[in-house]
Amino acid sequence: LRLPEVNLINVDSAFFSFQVAAAVASETSLVGNNWDTLEVLISKDCGLTYTSLYKKWDSTLITTYTNTLISFVPASSEWRKDSIDLTPYINQGKIMLAFRNTTGNENNIYLDDISIRTININPNLKAAGFLVTPNPVKNSVAVQFYPNPSNLKSIQLYNLFGQKLAETNISSGAGLPLYTFNMSRYPAGAYIVRAVFTDKVIVKKIIKE
Known part of the structure; x- marks a missing residue:
């Protein structure tokens, strides 16, 4: 099953x-069975x-752990979402994706x-590498990094x-791209968000409305 060609550019x-x-x-x-394979x-x-x-095949592929000899028709709970990172193929020209099913005469596979x-x-995040939004904030504030931060020790709110009011x-x-603080419990005023690395500290001032 082949998909139309796509060109992943400028993302x-x-x-x-x-x-x-x-x-x-x-x-x-x-052991040693000829399993259905999805690739x-x-x-x-x-x-x-x-x-x-x-x-994937056998236990890595199946979404129900009850083997059955009758034709498998999945219930709503017997589906799984799988995802593949295509980021290495950005700006590399046109690509074509395809599914290949190799049958071992087991049972049905659905897509x-x-x-x-x-x-x-966000272009501002790409330019700065560190962004705290929204500012001013009423409820939840997002602390974002790009790319994913390395040597990150903690995110702090003062x-x-x-x-110190909160700390992650x-x-x-190896940090994540996004952290949040719930600001709804704090009174209006100015606060400081600190990103503490092993070799530096980045500070942003925010206003709570």
């Missing part, structure tokens, strides 16, 4: 996602050659909601009296 990240439902007829504990492939030469991005999603980063510690040093 910051891209993801290929789909819903899958699958079952098997054999016991998943069976996602990518081609950069209009389908002449392909590279495998995703390959639905096949989509390619692209994301553009009032102007130097009192990052033990691994």
Whole structure:
């Protein structure tokens, strides 16, 4: 099953996602069985050659753990969303994605909601690498990083009296792109958001309305 060619240009990240439902007829504990396999492939030469991005079978593929000999028709709870990062293929020319099903005569495999999603980063965030929004804030404030921060130790919230009101510690040093603070519990006034790294501290002042 081949999708039309797409050209991922001038975006910051891209993801290929789909819903899958699958079952098997054999016991998943069976050793050496010829399992049904679902694979996602990518081609950069209009389908002449392909590279495998995703390959699942047996317990890694199925969405119901009850093997059945009758034709599998999934219930609403027997679907799973899988996603593949296409960011390395941005600005690399046209690409073609394809599904390949290799049958082992097990049971049915279903696909639905096949989509390619692209994301553009806020240009102010890209330029600064660190953004705290909204400002002024009424309820929740978002602390954003681009790219994902390394050597990040903690995100802290202080009032102007130097009192620490909230803190999120990052033990691994590998930070996430987004953190939030609930500001609704605090009175109106000025506050300080601190991003503490192993080698620096970044400070932003915000106003609570």
